[in-house]
Amino acid sequence: MTPSRAPKNRAATRVVLATRLFAPEVSAGAFRLRALTRSLLGRAASVRVLTTTPPSTAPQGREEQPGLEISRFPVLRDSGGNVRGYVQYLSYDIPLFFRLLVSRYDLAVAEAPPTTGIVVAAISALRRRPYAYYAADVWTDGVAAIGAPRFVVAAIRWLEGVTMRHASTVLSISDEVTERIASFGVDPERIATVGNGIDTEVFNPDGEVGGDGTRYFVYTGTMSEWQGAEVFIRALELVRERVPDVRLRFFGQGSAEAQLRALATQTAPEAITFGGVVPPEQSAEWIRGAVGALVSIAPGLGYDFARPTKTYAAAACGTPVVFAGSDASSGAALVREHGLGVHAAFTPESVAEAMLELLGEHGTERAAQGRRARAAWIETNASLRAVGDAAADAVLRPLG
Structure with missing residues (x-):
């Protein structure tokens, strides 16, 4: 599944980003991916984001930058408006398979869960293109933590391991997550510990404060x-x-x-x-x-x-x-x-x-x-x- 062909002209790089959450949705993952997108655009890449239609509770707003295209598709959400749960994930991942098939790209970036990662890995293998996987945490640990059945934990571990071992780059947010990624047999040279952060243009000590004076x-x-x-x-x-x-x-x-x-x-x-x-x-x-x-x-x-x-x-x-x-x-x-x-x-x-x-x-x-x-x-x-x-x-x- 390891890709063997990639473009030489960095200025012409076409990146496709597969994520169920993207701005204006409010989540740590959406913030990270928006920052990655902006940095890719700053490096003369074009970015096509394959994401979902946001829920009605999401803040209003549009991401508009030269070189950025955001393609949205309806998805199933739980009662809280989240894309969370096996059925909800598949409602994004199955259409993603076909959306990727008709997308032209030089590099793909997949955001968790591992079901999304395996779809990107499969299409990228068919297209002979490299892909990166953004591992903000380890999903195997998460499903084990909530007491999922053993076969579910084993399935997620397999999906996560295959996705990360065949990625050209696995992005990690901390040294601790990097250690967990390496335990799946991922080549350490392919793991990039990029850290975690926050948008300091929004989150800073200056500006309005909430409340009515009550502590x-x-x-x-x-x-x-x-x-x-x-x-x-x-x-x-x-x-x-x-x-x-x-x-x-x-x-x-x-x-x-x-x-x-x-x-x-x-x-x-x-x-x-x-x-x-x-x-x-x-x-x-x-x-x-x-x-x-x-x-x-x-x-x-x-x-x-x-x-x-x-x-x-x-x-x-x-x-x-x-x-x-x-x-x-x-x-x-x-x-x-x-x-x-x-x-x-x-x-x-x-x-x-x-x-x-x-x-x-x-x-x-x-x-x-x-x-x-x-x-x-x-x-x-x-x-x-x-x-x-x-x-x-x-x-x-x-x-x-």
Whole structure:
């Protein structure tokens, strides 16, 4: 399946990007791929994005740049508007097979899940063209974490392994993910660790802030089983025993949202609100105004290697993070080593203490200095623009 022919003229490079999510949809993956697309265009490539029709909840907006074509196709979505689940994935992947067959390209880039990757791998083999695979995480670990049947885990492992071993480049967002990719037998020289980042043109310390002056904590982005955001709702109960007016605001969606809403109703319905999916600019406003941003990874589910994008979004706005998770997790190390906030054990009591610590510092000069330092670190080390540039260089390198 390894391609053997590629164009020599870099200026004429035609790239096709296969992804079920793309701007204006709000997700970390959509942000990464938009940054990659812009960097490819800046390197004189043309880019055709084969993606889906966004849901009605997606922010309005169009990506218009010379050399960019976005082809959208209807797809099945779950009740929350997500392309999540085997049937939903296939509703994108089956048409993708035929869309790729009639697309002219020199290089393909596939975004997860592995079912999409295997379609791109198969068509690229037929067309004798190279392809890259963007591995923001390891899907085998994810399906195992949610207790999927053994045969499903085995099938995903096979698909993921074949896709990555035959790719000309596999893009990884961290050293930890790179290690997991290598465990599939992928040639280390084909793995490019490009890092993770955030759009600092949107997420920065300057600009409007959300709220009405009441102190609050904010959780933004995906709400899934392996994140375990219920720990924050239980922690809020303890915090409000000492600070009765503090609030908790959720923005985003995910498979655990209904469970979180039910728990909020049982505990503190007057203090917890769910704002749904909001545009990145509005999300940044709510993060800027928060006492702290809440990030979690439930220990023992196989995701301790993850460094959630919401950590970078919060720090880019200067807001300290309360990270709940294992002491040995990569997310905890990220927060501790770079002064991005406070790490707490994955218990309501530990999280409550961390939240109270940030409440005690809120509004002080020390807090202001911390906000400036966090935003500066992100600008230097985790700008999505730099990540997009690194990813573009890596996927184009095999073309010579």
